[in-house]
Amino acid sequence: MLNARQVRLMFEMYEAGGTYFTASDFSKKYRVSVRTIQADMKEIKEELEKAGLARLMSKQGRGSYLAVEDAEMFSDWINNLYLQHAVGSLSYPLNRATKIVFILLGRFREMPMYELENELFISRSTLLTDLRSVQKSLEPFHLSVQRKDNRLRIVGSEIDKRRCLAENGLYLAHLQGVEADRDNHIDLQRISYLKDVLLSVFVEFHYYIQDADFSNAVLTLNIMLHRAQKNFFIRQDELRITDDIEKELQISRRIFDQLSHRFLCRFPAEEVNFFAVYLKGQEIFKNHDIISKELDDFIRGAFLKIKANYGVDFTNSISLRIAVALHCIPLMIRVKYGMQVQSPSLTEVRETFPLGYEIATYFSYLLREAYLGEARIIDDEIALIAAHFYGTLLELRQKKKQTRVLVISSLKMSMTVLLRSILMKWFSREIAVLDFIHADDLREELLDDYDVYLTTEKNDAYDSGLAMHITPFPTEHDRRSIKLLLDGFTDIDDVLGIFSHDLFFWREHAAKDEILALLSACAEERYGLEGIHAAVLERESIGSTFFSRGIALPHPMQAVSSDTFVCTCVLGTPVQWDDEGSEVQIVMLIHIGKNNPRSFQLWDYFSRIFEEKHFAEEIAARPTFKHFTTQLKKLLTERFAK
Numbered sequence: 049m050l051n052a053r054q055v056r057l058m059f060e061m062y063e064a065g066g067t068y069f070t071a072s073d074f075s076k077k078y079r080v081s082v083r084t085i086q087a088d089m090k091e092i093k094e095e096l097e098k099a100g101l102a103r104l105m106s107k108q109g110r111g112s113y114l115a116v117e118d119a120e121m122f123s124d125w126i127n128n129l130y131l132q133h134a135v136g137s138l139s140y141p142l143n144r145a146t147k148i149v150f151i152l153l154g155r156f157r158e159m160p161m162y163e164l165e166n167e168l169f170i171s172r173s174t175l176l177t178d179l180r181s182v183q184k185s186l187e188p189f190h191l192s193v194q195r196k197d198n199r200l201r202i203v204g205s206e207i208d209k210r211r212c213l214a215e216n217g218l219y220l221a222h223l224q225g226v227e228a229d230r231d232n233h234i235d236l237q238r239i240s241y242l243k244d245v246l247l248s249v250f251v252e253f254h255y256y257i258q259d260a261d262f263s264n265a266v267l268t269l270n271i272m273l274h275r276a277q278k279n280f281f282i283r284q285d286e287l288r289i290t291d292d293i294e295k296e297l298q299i300s301r302r303i304f305d306q307l308s309h310r311f312l313c314r315f316p317a318e319e320v321n322f323f324a325v326y327l328k329g330q331e332i333f334k335n336h337d338i339i340s341k342e343l344d345d346f347i348r349g350a351f352l353k354i355k356a357n358y359g360v361d362f363t364n365s366i367s368l369r370i371a372v373a374l375h376c377i378p379l380m381i382r383v384k385y386g387m388q389v390q391s392p393s394l395t396e397v398r399e400t401f402p403l404g405y406e407i408a409t410y411f412s413y414l415l416r417e418a419y420l421g422e423a424r425i426i427d428d429e430i431a432l433i434a435a436h437f438y439g440t441l442l443e444l445r446q447k448k449k450q451t452r453v454l455v456i457s458s459l460k461m462s463m464t465v466l467l468r469s470i471l472m473k474w475f476s477r478e479i480a481v482l483d484f485i486h487a488d489d490l491r492e493e494l495l496d497d498y499d500v501y502l503t504t505e506k507n508d509a510y511d512s513g514l515a516m517h518i519t520p521f522p523t524e525h526d527r528r529s530i531k532l533l534l535d536g537f538t539d540i541d542d543v544l545g546i547f548s549h550d551l552f553f554w555r556e557h558a559a560k561d562e563i564l565a566l567l568s569a570c571a572e573e574r575y576g577l578e579g580i581h582a583a584v585l586e587r588e589s590i591g592s593t594f595f596s597r598g599i600a601l602p603h604p605m606q607a608v609s610s611d612t613f614v615c616t617c618v619l620g621t622p623v624q625w626d627d628e629g630s631e632v633q634i635v636m637l638i639h640i641g642k643n644n645p646r647s648f649q650l651w652d653y654f655s656r657i658f659e660e661k662h663f664a665e666e667i668a669a670r671p672t673f674k675h676f677t678t679q680l681k682k683l684l685t686e687r688f689a690k
Contacts, residue, residue: 050095054088058095061114062102062126070111101125144168145181149202153209154278158199186212188627206282207322210271211386242266242273245306253299261330264389268326272319273307282318289321291381296324329382330389339373347373350414354407357606357642360444368440375436376415383423389432397431399596403651404441406603408434413590413605427591451534452481454498456490456509463520467504470522471530478534500533528685535649540684543653544677546614550574554671556620563623564588564602567615567637575611580604584637592626598664600625600632601654603639610641612650618671633664653684 050058057074061067071085089112093104101122106112116122147168152159165175179200183193189212191204202209243266250257257265275281300323304315347369351362362368382388398405411433412425453471457464464484471482483498487507501515509515516533518526529539537543551570555563568581583604587593593602615637622631640650663683667676 050091054091054095057085057088058092058114059126061112062116062122064113066113066115068107068111068113073111099125144170145178145185148178148182149185149212152193152200152202153213155201156279158194158196158201161195161198161200164200189215205286206275206280207286207386209280210275213271214268238273239266239270241310242269245303249299249302249306252302253295255295255299255327257330261389265326265330269303269307269323272315272323273311273313276313276315276319277311281316282322284318287318287322287325287385289325291325291328291384293321293324293328296327297321299327300324325381325385326387329378329385329387338377339370343373343376344369346415346418347376350411353414354410357410358403358407358640359642360403360407360441362437362440362444365440368436371436372411372433375433379425379429379433380415380419382429383420383425388426388429394428394431395596397434398427398594400655401434401438402595402601402655404434404437405431406651407437407441409587409591410605411437416590424590430591451479451500452498453479453483453500453502454494455482455484455502455504456487456507456515457484457504457520458486459504459520467520467522474522474527475530475534478531502530502533536646537649540681543650543684544680546612546650547616547673547677547680548574548613549673551613551615552673552676553615553617554620555617558617558619558623560623560625563617563619563635564637567602567617567635571613571615571637571639575609575613577609577611579608580637580639583608592628592630594625594628594630594632595654598622598631598633598668600630600635602635602637607640607642609639612639612641612646614638616676618667618676620668620671633668 061069071082071089074085074088075082089104096102096104101118102114102116104112105115148164151164151167161172161175165172168175170178179193179195186192186202186204189204189208191202191208191212194201194203243262246262246265246269249255297320300320303323304320307313308315348363351369355361355363408430412430416423416425455467455471457467459467468482468484472479481498485494487503487505487509490509495514501509502518503510503515504518504520506517510517516529516538518530522530532539532543551567551574553566553570558566564584565581568584572578572580583606584602587603587605590605593600595601617635619633619635622633623635624630625632638654663679666679
């Protein structure tokens with residue numbers, strides 16, 4: 049049987065629709081060796097051969113892709129496999145705080161503390177310590193632990209309790225058999241039945257939902273069924289519906305009619321209404337006629353603000369505007385009723401696509417201000433929004449890189465042909481025009497026709513700084529230098545110019561608030577600016593700026609000037625950065641100036657730099673500015689060599 053990683057690999061290849069993947073691609077993403085991925089591919093190939101629904105095709109130099117022979121049957125097979133594995137892939141034992149939450153959520157009445165101590169084999173002092181962790185984990189769900197006369201219970205709405213179960217994986221833990229001696233184990237046969245019911249009803253009512261969301265719908269329904277069988281129901285005052293959910297109500301009623309007969313369990317109207325609202329927040333809307341003028345005007349305005357703050361122009365992309373609008377309609381339903389979804393790709397999106405994620409974060413901020421009040425859009429939902437910007441951003445980046453290049457050279461025709469061939473082989477996607485001219489024929493009126501100038505001789509064009517010198521037979525060093533020039537930089541030192549010694553700090557211990565205040569104050573003093581600290585705190589309030597591997601990248605919600613710089617603080621002792629418990633040792637406050645034409649590249653460079661697993665540890669061990677910049681230069685050089 050395939051393991052969790054192998055299932056995810058196959059599912060990702062399936063969703064990519066014929067895209068080639070190399071072992072190296074997955075090795076970086078899943079942080080295992082290339083050899084491990086190669087072994088995974090072998091296991092996947094064998095499993096596919098058994099199923100007979102798809103083949104793993106490979107091509108030397110390009111990698112492997114999934115060739116699906118029967119799309120409908122394969123979709124059903126892989127989603128069933130994905131769901132089954134989700135049920136059984138959590139690591140156990142659960143930590144003790146999580147176990148306590150699960151136990152208390154399954155109790156109607158208060159639980160004596162001594163019973164919990166006996167069940168977990170812990171002392172009273174240990175339990176009291178654990179309860180502090182429990183309380184903290186419950187806060188995002190508006191739940192709390194109530195202690196009275198040495199008896200405990202979790203208080204809050206049933207909806208919030210279910211959300212806690214779903215988002216923390218507690219219910220999946222139950223499915224795996226945790227606490228199986230006390231509760232009825234819900235097996236895969238039940239899950240299979242729920243899938244069949246949902247599928248048949250969805251088809252009947254022409255309800256469209258993504259494959260991954262379908263799996264989540266099955267698990268949500270499973271939680272509802274299990275809670276109902278234990279007489280935990282949603283109260284009448286918990287769910288106030290203000291949206292039109294008539295279609296979803298019909299679907300929900302049909303589903304629960306079937307469940308009532310099968311499991312001999314009653315479902316009050318509130319349960320039916322709850323699942324209807326859930327469905328309202330999951331449906332894929334395909335008809336752009338449902339987009340109101342108000343929402344369309346908002347998105348147009350948001351795109352203008354994104355252009356002003358990030359230098360990225362989405363205003364001419366009608367397809368993106370429609371896609372984002374159709375995504376926002378169910379998203380606002382999910383946020384309104386506390387049914388936001390989790391994304392398994394959050395980490396990958398944040399690490400590999402930082403600019404897109406930041407744009408999505410800013411868009412979420414604007415959406416909240418316009419429609420959602422104080423309700424927060426979680427990071428997982430932001431990652432889903434970022435996916436919509438991804439394709440368009442790549443297109444814009446591609447257009448931006450269509451550079452006109454003039455090579456000033458006295459080389460013979462044969463040498464010119466060879467040089468042209470090499471340059472186009474390296475930069476066919478970046479170069480739109482590649483012309484050659486003899487130095488004697490260069491005229492001032494030609495200069496406006498090109499963006500980048502290269503020369504094979506150290507002539508007047510080189511001496512004046514107009515052209516960068518390359519060898520007639522370009523080396524790897526030349527390739528790196530040209531790549532940087534096409535991106536708008538003269539060399540790697542030019543990239544590193546956004547860091548400075550007087551904005552680099554080391555602290556043995558410091559709280560997050562102290563670090564942000566320090567870096568903001570230093571930046572404001574250095575550049576004579578105001579409002580950076582407030583803008584940084586505003587960005588922190590809407591989502592974590594944890595990047596990965598011990599690094600956080602706080603930044604203002606909006607640029608406050610045209611200055612581009614980074615303020616850095618290295619910590620001897622890691623600081624907890626967010627509610628997820630992310631630990632950070634390097635904090636870099638980033639400010640990319642308004643309308644900076646190199647914003648694309650800078651965000652891309654950041655993602656490349658911090659792919660290195662041990663960068664934060666390496667810098668923390670030798671926290672000097674010289675060592676810091678030396679390591680940055682080394683990493684950038686290595687990344688440009690690829």
